[in-house]
Amino acid sequence: MSDTFQIQLEPHGGSFACTPAQTVLDAAIAAGYWLPHSCRAGTCNSCHLALSAGDVRHAEPAPAGAEPVPAGQCRTCQAFPLGDLVLQAPDVPKEPGQRVVTVGARVLDVQRPSADVAIVQLQVPAASGFHFQAGQYIDVLLKDGARRSYSLANVPNTEGLLELHVRRMDGGRFSPHAYDKLKPRDLLRIQGPYGTFVLHKGTAPIVLLASGTGYAPIAALLRSHGAAIAQRGAVLYWGGRRWSDLYVVESVAAWQAQFPGVQLVPVLSQPEADWQGRTGFVHAAVLQDLPDLSGHEVYACGNPLMIDAARDAFIAQAGLPAAHFFCDAFVINTA
Numbered sequence: 001m002s003d004t005f006q007i008q009l010e011p012h013g014g015s016f017a018c019t020p021a022q023t024v025l026d027a028a029i030a031a032g033y034w035l036p037h038s039c040r041a042g043t044c045n046s047c048h049l050a051l052s053a054g055d056v057r058h059a060e061p062a063p064a065g066a067e068p069v070p071a072g073q074c075r076t077c078q079a080f081p082l083g084d085l086v087l088q089a090p091d092v093p094k095e096p097g098q099r100v101v102t103v104g105a106r107v108l109d110v111q112r113p114s115a116d117v118a119i120v121q122l123q124v125p126a127a128s129g130f131h132f133q134a135g136q137y138i139d140v141l142l143k144d145g146a147r148r149s150y151s152l153a154n155v156p157n158t159e160g161l162l163e164l165h166v167r168r169m170d171g172g173r174f175s176p177h178a179y180d181k182l183k184p185r186d187l188l189r190i191q192g193p194y195g196t197f198v199l200h201k202g203t204a205p206i207v208l209l210a211s212g213t214g215y216a217p218i219a220a221l222l223r224s225h226g227a228a229i230a231q232r233g234a235v236l237y238w239g240g241r242r243w244s245d246l247y248v249v250e251s252v253a254a255w256q257a258q259f260p261g262v263q264l265v266p267v268l269s270q271p272e273a274d275w276q277g278r279t280g281f282v283h284a285a286v287l288q289d290l291p292d293l294s295g296h297e298v299y300a301c302g303n304p305l306m307i308d309a310a311r312d313a314f315i316a317q318a319g320l321p322a323a324h325f326f327c328d329a330f331v332i333n334t335a
């Protein structure tokens with residue numbers, strides 16, 4: 001029996017090998033094929049692809065929160081091939097692209113703009129082969145074998161500079177360490193890039209939707225493609241419980257003045273008594289302002305509950321085409 005299978009991608013072509021013990025997504029990324037994905041833990045439902053030939057076995061039990069895999073589809077981050085496969089991957093070009101690398105990253109600086117968010121500047125060796133696109137994320141590899149994902153908030157560059165926005169979660173394995181103890185010259189082991197939360201070409205006006213540190217990859221999109229986004233017309237809805245959850249909102253407002261085509265709408269769900277701005281759930285504010293999203297694209301990032309609520313409501317109530325909702329859900333993987 002063959003110990004590797006061939007996975008063919010359609011309609012553009014391209015193929016890669018996958019062993020029976022490898023997930024389809026891991027094998028694809030290792031070969032430089034960027035199938036759509038986000039959490040890589042089976043819960044965000046971003047990596048489903050139609051399977052037009054062959055069969056797969058999905059990991060069991062299915063992770064909590066995972067939707068059932070629709071008939072004829074494959075959840076690539078949880079699927080192991082049972083033979084050769086043909087997958088429909090219309091957004092994936094024929095030629096493989098960037099590769100994932102594992103590399104040591106030196107801490108250059110740690111700022112703490114709020115009581116629970118650390119902004120961490122890292123540097124990887126410029127010769128390490130680590131490259132990323134605006135909107136992608138890395139995994140921090142912990143000493144005990146666990147890994148934690150963090151979006152890159154800065155512009156891709158040739159100096160190996162990376163910026164993370166880490167929210168401290170009480171009792172967590174990595175984020176309290178990052179907030180309380182991380183300091184210049186510390187070394188982190190990272191792997192990446194991962195993720196397909198990147199700006200898609202087009203002319204449609206854009207809704208940017210962030211909760212808390214979900215702003216990080218949106219900052220990368222704005223910093224890298226600010227003029228293009230402004231030209232399309234965009235509104236950034238940034239939600240938190242309190243003003244301090246929008247940890248760099250003043251600098252965003254200052255930056256936004258350069259790009260009048262990008263509007264900023266802060267939304268607080270548990271505001272201080274003197275707050276005079278928008279209140280409630282951040283996705284509800286979008287629906288109040290834009291009841292018809294049929295001509296928009298939405299880029300949403302942060303709390304998985306917010307992402308699910310936004311996707312469901314925008315599609316059902318505001319006519320957003322499902323294919324125009326792009327997201328990275330910050331699902332918690334405690335493994």
Ligand SMILES: Cc1cc2nc3c(=O)[nH]c(=O)nc-3n(C[C@H](O)[C@H](O)[C@H](O)COP(=O)(O)OP(=O)(O)OC[C@H]3O[C@@H](n4cnc5c(N)ncnc54)[C@H](O)[C@@H]3O)c2cc1C
Nearest residue numbers: 149150151165166167171172173174175213330331332334
């Ligand atoms: C694609 C992606 C991108 C992300 N980007 C970012 C980002 O840019 N910024 C950011 O801040 N976060 C981001 N996250 C979330 C991040 O990866 C971590 O999940 C988060 O920082 C918590 O990690 P931790 O090790 O501190 O906590 P964990 O150890 O994962 O614990 C998280 C919480 O669960 C509780 N907990 C732990 N174990 C258990 C258990 N067995 N039962 C019940 N509760 C438990 C802990 O007390 C804690 O409150 C992203 C996630 C994904 C998937």
